Amino acid sequence: MTGILLDISSQLFHRSEFSATALERATDAVIDTLGCMIAGADDAGVAAVTTAFQSQSAGGGSLLVTGGKTSVSIAAMVNGTAAHALDFDDNFHPARAHASAVLVPALMAVTSADSPISGREFLNAYLIGLEAQAAVGYGVNPSHYNRGWHGTSTVGAIGAAAGVVRLLGGGNEEMAQAMSLAISMASGPKGQFGTLAKPIHAGIAARNAVEAAMLAMSGAAGRLDILERPQGFLDLFGGEEARGWADWRLDETCIIESRGLVTKLHPCCASTHRAIDALLDLVHENALKPEDIVAIDTKVGVSAVKNLAYLSPANAMQARFSMQYCLAVALEKGSLSLADFTDAALDNPEREALMQRIGMHAYTAAEERGHERLAHTVTLTLRNGEVLQKERLHANGALEMPLNSQQKRIKFANCLAWGRMTFDQTHFDRLADLGRQQSVYALFNWFLSTTAFD
Amino acid sequence: MTGILLDISSQLFHRSEFSATALERATDAVIDTLGCMIAGADDAGVAAVTTAFQSQSAGGGSLLVTGGKTSVSIAAMVNGTAAHALDFDDNFHPARAHASAVLVPALMAVTSADSPISGREFLNAYLIGLEAQAAVGYGVNPSHYNRGWHGTSTVGAIGAAAGVVRLLGGGNEEMAQAMSLAISMASGPKGQFGTLAKPIHAGIAARNAVEAAMLAMSGAAGRLDILERPQGFLDLFGGEEARGWADWRLDETCIIESRGLVTKLHPCCASTHRAIDALLDLVHENALKPEDIVAIDTKVGVSAVKNLAYLSPANAMQARFSMQYCLAVALEKGSLSLADFTDAALDNPEREALMQRIGMHAYTAAEERGHERLAHTVTLTLRNGEVLQKERLHANGALEMPLNSQQKRIKFANCLAWGRMTFDQTHFDRLADLGRQQSVYALFNWFLSTTAFD
Numbered sequence: 001m002t003g004i005l006l007d008i009s010s011q012l013f014h015r016s017e018f019s020a021t022a023l024e025r026a027t028d029a030v031i032d033t034l035g036c037m038i039a040g041a042d043d044a045g046v047a048a049v050t051t052a053f054q055s056q057s058a059g060g061g062s063l064l065v066t067g068g069k070t071s072v073s074i075a076a077m078v079n080g081t082a083a084h085a086l087d088f089d090d091n092f093h094p095a096r097a098h099a100s101a102v103l104v105p106a107l108m109a110v111t112s113a114d115s116p117i118s119g120r121e122f123l124n125a126y127l128i129g130l131e132a133q134a135a136v137g138y139g140v141n142p143s144h145y146n147r148g149w150h151g152t153s154t155v156g157a158i159g160a161a162a163g164v165v166r167l168l169g170g171g172n173e174e175m176a177q178a179m180s181l182a183i184s185m186a187s188g189p190k191g192q193f194g195t196l197a198k199p200i201h202a203g204i205a206a207r208n209a210v211e212a213a214m215l216a217m218s219g220a221a222g223r224l225d226i227l228e229r230p231q232g233f234l235d236l237f238g239g240e241e242a243r244g245w246a247d248w249r250l251d252e253t254c255i256i257e258s259r260g261l262v263t264k265l266h267p268c269c270a271s272t273h274r275a276i277d278a279l280l281d282l283v284h285e286n287a288l289k290p291e292d293i294v295a296i297d298t299k300v301g302v303s304a305v306k307n308l309a310y311l312s313p314a315n316a317m318q319a320r321f322s323m324q325y326c327l328a329v330a331l332e333k334g335s336l337s338l339a340d341f342t343d344a345a346l347d348n349p350e351r352e353a354l355m356q357r358i359g360m361h362a363y364t365a366a367e368e369r370g371h372e373r374l375a376h377t378v379t380l381t382l383r384n385g386e387v388l389q390k391e392r393l394h395a396n397g398a399l400e401m402p403l404n405s406q407q408k409r410i411k412f413a414n415c416l417a418w419g420r421m422t423f424d425q426t427h428f429d430r431l432a433d434l435g436r437q438q439s440v441y442a443l444f445n446w447f448l449s450t451t452a453f454d
Numbered sequence: 455m456t457g458i459l460l461d462i463s464s465q466l467f468h469r470s471e472f473s474a475t476a477l478e479r480a481t482d483a484v485i486d487t488l489g490c491m492i493a494g495a496d497d498a499g500v501a502a503v504t505t506a507f508q509s510q511s512a513g514g515g516s517l518l519v520t521g522g523k524t525s526v527s528i529a530a531m532v533n534g535t536a537a538h539a540l541d542f543d544d545n546f547h548p549a550r551a552h553a554s555a556v557l558v559p560a561l562m563a564v565t566s567a568d569s570p571i572s573g574r575e576f577l578n579a580y581l582i583g584l585e586a587q588a589a590v591g592y593g594v595n596p597s598h599y600n601r602g603w604h605g606t607s608t609v610g611a612i613g614a615a616a617g618v619v620r621l622l623g624g625g626n627e628e629m630a631q632a633m634s635l636a637i638s639m640a641s642g643p644k645g646q647f648g649t650l651a652k653p654i655h656a657g658i659a660a661r662n663a664v665e666a667a668m669l670a671m672s673g674a675a676g677r678l679d680i681l682e683r684p685q686g687f688l689d690l691f692g693g694e695e696a697r698g699w700a701d702w703r704l705d706e707t708c709i710i711e712s713r714g715l716v717t718k719l720h721p722c723c724a725s726t727h728r729a730i731d732a733l734l735d736l737v738h739e740n741a742l743k744p745e746d747i748v749a750i751d752t753k754v755g756v757s758a759v760k761n762l763a764y765l766s767p768a769n770a771m772q773a774r775f776s777m778q779y780c781l782a783v784a785l786e787k788g789s790l791s792l793a794d795f796t797d798a799a800l801d802n803p804e805r806e807a808l809m810q811r812i813g814m815h816a817y818t819a820a821e822e823r824g825h826e827r828l829a830h831t832v833t834l835t836l837r838n839g840e841v842l843q844k845e846r847l848h849a850n851g852a853l854e855m856p857l858n859s860q861q862k863r864i865k866f867a868n869c870l871a872w873g874r875m876t877f878d879q880t881h882f883d884r885l886a887d888l889g890r891q892q893s894v895y896a897l898f899n900w901f902l903s904t905t906a907f908d
Contacts, residue, residue, distance in 0.1 A: 048674035052665070056525040059513045071510040073527065148685030153638070184607070184651050185658055187641045191686035197638050197676030200669070204639055211506070215654070220502035222651030231602030231760065232645035306685060 003225030004245045008135045009162060009175035011250040012128050022254040023435050025261070026123045026130075028408065031431045032090060032263050033083050033104040034447070035415035037065045039338060040085030042419065045196040049074075049081050049203055062109045063444055072109045072214070073207050079105035080206030084152070084199040086338060087320045088267040088415070090397075093373070094134035094259055095159060096141045096151035101202040103129045106160045106209040107167055111441040117167060119437035127254060129163020129209075132179065134255045138248050139227065142372060143239030145190075146303045153188025153201035154237060160209035161216075170217050173224075180222035182212035183233050193269075193307055194321045241369070260399025265407065266336040268319070271304035272326040273395035274376035279330055282380055282390050290331050290354070295381040297359040298323060301374060305362040312355065316341045324355040338418045457679030458699045462589045463616060463629035465704040466582050476708040477889050479715070480577045480584075482862065485885045486544060486717055487537050487558040488901070489869035491519045493792060494539030496873060499650040503528075503535050503657055516563045517898055526563045526668070527661050533559035534660030538606070538653040540792060541774045542721040542869070544851075547827070548588035548713055549613060550595045550605035555656040557583045560614045560663040561621055562898060570893035571621060577889055581708060583617020583663075586633065588709045592702050593681065596826060597693030599644075600757045607642025607655035608691060614663035615670075624671050627678075634676035636666035637687050647723075647761055648772045695823075714853025719861065720790040722773070725758035726780040727849035728830035733784055736834055736844050744785050744808070749835040751813040752777060755828060759816040766809065770795045778809040792872045 018026075040046060050066055053074045060071030065082050069075075083089050083101035092099035107125055111117050137144070137155045145151045161178040170178070185208040188201040226232045227245065234244055251258060266276055275298045282288065300308075300323075310318040310325070319325045319341055328351045329340045339345060363374055375391040382388065394400040403411070409428055416423040427447060437443045472480075494500060504520060507528045514525030519533050537543050537555035546553030561579055565571050591598070591609045599605045615632040624632070639662040642655040680686045681699065688698055705712060720730055729752045736742065754762075754777075767773040773780075773795055782805045783794050793799060817828055829845040836842065848854040857865070863882055870877040881901060891897045 045674060048669055048672045051672035052668040052674065053527075056514060056527060060510060071525075073507075073510060148690050180646075181651060181654070183641070183643060184646055184655055185639075185641050187637070187639050189637065189680060189686050189690050191680050191683045191689070192634075192638055192676045195676050196674055197635060200635070200674055201638055214506040215502055218502045218505035220499060220506065220650055220654055222646045222649050226643060226645050229645045231647075232643050235645070236602050236643050 003223065003229070004227045005176040005179050006173065006224045008132065009172055009179065012131055012135070012162060013172040013175060015128065015131070015250070016124070018124060018127055018254060019257065022127055022256050023123050025256045026126045027432060027434050028263070029090060029100045029261055030104055030126065030434060031412060031428070032408070033100040034431065035412040036086065036089040036101070037079055037083040037105070038419035038421055039088060039415035040082040040199070041065045043082065043085035043199065045085055045199045046078060046082045048196065049078050049200065053077070061112050061114070063441070063448060065448065067448070072210050076105050076109040076206035076210045077203040079108060079203075081199045081203030084202035086267050086341065087269055088264050088338070090264060091262040091270045092130065092133060093262070094141070094255060095137035095155045096145035097133055097137070097156035098152040098202060099130055099133055099156060099261060102152060102156035102160045102205040102209060103163055105206040106164050108444060109206065109210050110164055110167055111444070113441055116439035116441060119434040119440050119443070121167065122440045123435055125163045125167040127256060128166045129160045131250070131255050132162035133159025134259070135159070135248060135250070136179070136227070139234055139245040140238045140242040142303070143241040144237055147239035148190045148306070149237055150188035150190050150192070150198070150201050153205045154186040156202070157186055157205035157208040157212070158182040160206065161212040164209050164213035165216060168213060168217055170213070174216045176224050177221050178213040178216035180224060180226045181215050181220060182208055183226050184222055185212060186237070190306065194310055194318045196317065198317070262395060263397040263403050263408070265396045265403065265411070266326070267338050267341055268326050268336060269307055269321045270395065271300065271307040272323050274392035275300060275323060275378050276326055276330045276336065277396050278376065278378040278390040278392040279327055280334065282378065282388050283331065283334070286388060288382070292382050293331065293380050294383050295357045295359070296327055297361065297379045298327070299361050299363065299377040301376070302362045302365060302368055304376070305360060308360065312352070313346065316343050316346065319346055323360045324358045327358050328354045338414065457677065457683070458681045459630040459633050460627065460678045462586065463626055463633065466585055466589070466616060467626040467629060469582065469585070469704070470578070472578060472581055472708060473711065476581055476710050477577050479710045480580045481886060481888045482717070483544060483554045483715055484558055484577075484580065484888060485866060485882070486862070487554040488885065489866040490540065490543040490555070491533055491537040491559070492873035492875055493542060493869035494536040494653070495519045497536065497539035497653065499539055499653045500532060500536045502650065503532050503654065507531070515566050515568070517895070517902060519902065521902070526664050530559050530563040530660035530664045531657040533562060535653045535657030538656035540721050540795065541723055542718050542792070544718060545716040545724045546584065546587065547716070548595070548709060549591035549609045550599035551587055551591070551610035552606040552656060553584055553587055553610060553715060556606060556610040556614045556659040556663060557617055559660040560618050563660070563664050564618055564621055565895040565898070567895055570895060573888040573891035573894050573897070575621065576894045579617045579621040581710060582620045583614045585704070585709050586616035587613025588713070589613070589702060589704070590633070590681070593688055593699040594692045594696040596757070597695040598691055601693035602644045602760075603691055604642035604644050604646070604652070604655050607659045608640040610656070611640055611659035611662040611666070612636040614660065615666040618663050618667035619670060622667060622671055624667070628670045630678050631675050632667040632670035634678060634680045635669050635674060636662055637680050638676055639666060640691070644760065648764055648775045650771065652771070716849060717851040717857050717862070719850045719857065719865070720780070721792050721795055722780050722790060723761055723775045724849070725754065725761040726777050728846035729754060729777060729832050730780055730784045730790065731850050732830065732832040732844040732846040733781055734788065736832065736842050737785070737788070740842060742836070746836050747785065747834050748837050749811045749813070750781055751815065751833040752781070753815050753817065753831040755830070756816045756819065756822055758830070759814060762814065766806070767800060770797050770800065773800055777814045778812045781812050782808045792868065
């Protein structure tokens with residue numbers, strides 16, 4: 001039996017050379033994800049997952065970001081939930097997914113003390129998993145995401161399953177079968193955004209990726225044409241405008257070089273970022289003070305409006321999905337930090353008044369058709385009657401405007417501080433040397449135990 | 455926050471009285487499922503799931519049909535896969551699901567030696583889980599199933615999660631949240647039919663049911679309006695003609711009394727059963743021999759045609775989804791048995807010739823619209839030119855034409871024999887006394903160890 005999945009995995013399977021740039025960006029992504037995982041380790045979602053499976057935790061050797069060890073599946077679920085808990089982890093446009101929040105915990109879960117996996121093998125598997133996410137996403141996005149599917153939980157898990165098979169040393173057909181089985185597990189309605197279920201989706205996806213990979217390596221099998229066949233992935237999950245895979249082929253240049261990831265600078269839904277950045281650009285360029293601004297309006301993508309359903313958020317999780325809240329805080333403080341997303345931080349009547357003056361509009365479906373991306377626009381009406389406008393096609397942290405090394409280090413240190421862990425430069429340097437490590441398990445174990453929760 | 459899930463669980467939560475008939479039918483379903491689980495325990499899908507998670511199996515106390523004990527999640531997945539491996543387990547029309555193949559393994563997985571659950575509590579939880587499956591299915595079926603979703607894996611898991619919460623002693627809101635979280639895990643494209651992934655779907659669904667219930671009991675939460683809200687279950691999984699839940703309310707009469715389950719008499723896809731029964735009716739009524747028949751034609755539902763994609767099956771799993779194969783065997787032998795669905799049994803050139811003369815046609819979408827069910831028709835053309843026709847709205851084993859006690863016992867004994875286990879009447883009698891047992895765990899443990907694989 002043949003099919004697109006076999007085509008994708010055959011091409012990926014024979015990719016073994018990665019450029020220095022690709023490996024460096026993968027290393028950055030792993031470090032950024034570890035930081036987010038630690039910052040999120042104390043979250044209510046993580047606590048729920050940990051408590052739920054406490055009785056099943058005995059006997060495993062997979063590392064938990066919350067301390068201790070557990071089974072492969074539970075480690076993937078807990079760490080995946082932690083990585084995405086604060087919505088501070090990276091975005092990957094080709095998959096419309098929080099790529100690393102699924103990939104890194106899934107890969108980490110299958111590393112063990114017994115059979116050491118080198119840093120280079122880990123990065124290779126990460127890059128294969130990322131490329132597989134892009135390949136699966138190619139045929140269905142942006143239609144899939146716009147339709148209401150949480151790409152992190154669907155496309156993310158399917159692609160990550162390929163990466164896990166790579167790490168486990170599986171063959172070409174096992175890689176395709178792991179993706180097929182992950183499709184049989186893929187879910188995640190975006191209607192859950194703004195609740196604990198959203199970060200748990202990343203945990204579920206990481207669990208699905210490792211379980212689908214392990215099942216495929218043990219002889220379980222679905223159809224290899226399940227992406228494209230009737231009653232398959234495209235059919236059920238594609239949305240109306242999905243293009244399928246007829247034109248897909250693997251580029252010579254790794255997707256992490258050609259498209260890159262978006263490393264988040266703000267700890268809130270990515271749908272707010274371009275507007276936040278445009279607002280702060282206008283504030284800086286024009287030396288504005290909050291009181292100079294009478295009204296803010298934003299024009300954003302259709303999916304962004306759907307994601308940002310909370311005009312007046314009732315808790316920290318909803319605040320991450322509120323354009324009004326995020327822009328108000330950005331204007332008030334000049335930046336957004338993890339401390340702005342706690343239930344206590346929401347209690348601010350002055351900010352409520354400001355939020356009332358923030359509007360959000362969407363492109364029409366007709367305007368969006370045929371465009372993978374359109375700029376987000378912010379329009380400010382000033383007290384003096386002046387109207388200022390700024391467009392942003394990319395957020396800070398995207399390939400086109402990447403974070404510099406100091407911004408990355410500061411974000412990592414902030415994440416560790418938020419997780420009540422001790423940061424020192426040694427941690428950062430040794431993690432940055434990931435590609436030359438003999439055993440990633442030993443590295444992660446060292447890192448998690450030396451930074452241990454106080 | 456309110457929503458349909460809370461409405462469903464509130465009504466279910468207050469249901470505590472079950473009629474003797476309801477309890478008796480639930481007991482029958484549990485016994486039938488145990489039989490199917492044992493018959494399927496040796497299947498390739500079960501072997502794959504067992505092998506995949508061997509390293510995670512230490513420390514759990516949940517019973518495995520393949521022998522030994524493991525964690526809750528893995529027991530649910532292994533036993534669920536076994537229950538559905540041979541496609542001999544029951545159907546439940548309101549959910550368009552193999553209801554018991556998900557429910558029984560999920561409930562069984564959370565029983566333990568430490569905190570005994572009585573037979574009555576187990577049956578109550580089964581009936582709640584079944585009713586929850588019906589309630590969730592009400593709003594989306596048959597559109598959901600016809601669209602291409604494997605109801606067993608989607609609606610089955612969501613409803614079963616409610617049953618598991620009942621067994622774990624959770625509250626009303628936890629029951630609703632378990633269903634919400636199960637929606638975040640629900641998948642299963644019908645494109646996988648005819649592969650090992652199909653029975654594994656039942657295993658995944660049982661796993662999802664227990665994990666969603668455990669998560670909800672530990673404080674994880676999604677939205678309670680996720681069935682009906684934009685980007686929720688109806689929106690993404692409903693299909694074009696789904697009606698939603700505006701008219702839903704819990705009937706006074708249990709669904710197991712008003713609609714019942716369909717206990718399978720033939721070990722193959724339910725979509726073949728009405729045609730098989732109609733064919734055998736015609737054969738008996740007219741004392742036909744196989745050589746009297748020149749051609750067979752069947753008219754069946756749209757989803758049946760989609761399910762039965764194998765005109766010339768290449769292996770036993772595909773044979774279960776082949777109308778041609780199933781009718782040919784039925785004509786040849788007068789009945790279908792587990793022994794007819796092995797790879798070796800397929801090698802029969804004479805039967806191939808007969809299969810060429812069997813046609814299958816579907817109702818048009820227009821004919822089906824507005825009908826939850828239409829009769830399946832078999833038309834025989836005889837050598838003497840005569841044409842015979844028979845319609846069947848229900849298969850043998852449905853509420854309208856239930857199996858008698860001897861048929862049930864013979865099926866159970868055949869299942870045990872197929873699983874190379876020793877059957878004696880004591881087993882059947884003691885299982886039939888399920889509702890009066892102090893500890894279902896003790897009962898199942900006794901049953902599985904006394905019948906142990908030889």
